[in-house]
Amino acid sequence: MEKIRDFVNQYTTIFLTLMLGVVILFSSSCGPVDEDNIDQLLQSEETANATSSTTTETDAPVPADEPIGLETLTFTVDATNREAWTYFSFASGDLVKVGDAENSEAWDIGFQRTQVKLNGGISGPGMGSVVMLTETTFEAVTEAPADGYLSDTEDTLAIVPQSEKGWYIYTGPPAHWILPLEDRVFAIKTADGTFAKVRFIGYYKDNENKKDGGFVTFKYVHQPDGSRNF
Numbered sequence: 115m116e117k118i119r120d121f122v123n124q125y126t127t128i129f130l131t132l133m134l135g136v137v138i139l140f141s142s143s144c145g146p147v148d149e150d151n152i153d154q155l156l157q158s159e160e161t162a163n164a165t166s167s168t169t170t171e172t173d174a175p176v177p178a179d180e181p182i183g184l185e186t187l188t189f190t191v192d193a194t195n196r197e198a199w200t201y202f203s204f205a206s207g208d209l210v211k212v213g214d215a216e217n218s219e220a221w222d223i224g225f226q227r228t229q230v231k232l233n234g235g236i237s238g239p240g241m242g243s244v245v246m247l248t249e250t251t252f253e254a255v256t257e258a259p260a261d262g263y264l265s266d267t268e269d270t271l272a273i274v275p276q277s278e279k280g281w282y283i284y285t286g287p288p289a290h291w292i293l294p295l296e297d298r299v300f301a302i303k304t305a306d307g308t309f310a311k312v313r314f315i316g317y318y319k320d321n322e323n324k325k326d327g328g329f330v331t332f333k334y335v336h337q338p339d340g341s342r343n344f
Contacts, residue, residue, distance in 0.1 A: 127139060184335045187207060187253075200226070222302070235272065244273055246280075250298075252333065255299045255343050263301075282294050291324050293333075308337060
């Protein structure tokens with residue numbers, strides 16, 4: 115009996131020793147899970163996420179630049195001279211000096227008091243012509259008409275210098291005011307064939323009090339690329 119007990123004890127000791135060896139081997143291969151290991155694991159995961167995020171942002175398509183709209187400009191012309199015309203160029207956005215208007219392409223539109231002429235027809239060698247658009251607003255005109263343009267003739271200027279038929283209304287006595295028609299926009303083909311839209315907004319140096327007439331103020335958009343888009 116004593117031999118049997120010794121055999122069992124010996125067998126149990128060997129089994130426990132083997133089990134302890136397996137546990138130690140497994141622990142050494144996996145490594146201890148302590149705070150240092152947890153920090154390393156978290157840091158590795160954050161680095162992986164950051165790399166993934168950076169790759170996603172780099173691969174994202176870059177949006178194309180949005181088109182820049184044409185600028186609306188306002189200009190006042192001193193058209194007080196009853197004998198001479200004053201000339202304006204849409205390309206330069208300023209007045210131009212012209213010696214012989216009928217043979218010069220340097221100007222687009224001319225002013226003399228309430229009269230307005232264009233560089234085309236009998237007035238000049240350019241392609242100047244106009245379509246008068248009524249019952250509309252300046253902002254609503256986003257494209258110049260494809261046809262219907264009129265040039266200056268011996269009978270009349272294309273922008274008619276008469277009350278209500280052109281760009282203004284004349285109130286008559288006692289005030290004798292010249293008031294631009296607000297619902298009227300002029301699509302103009304310039305001397306070089308490009309397009310502009312124009313709305314007249316004043317006739318006086320002091321428009322608020324209607325004093326000092328002959329100063330024509332207008333706002334415009336010029337499309338220099340040859341298209342009819344504004």
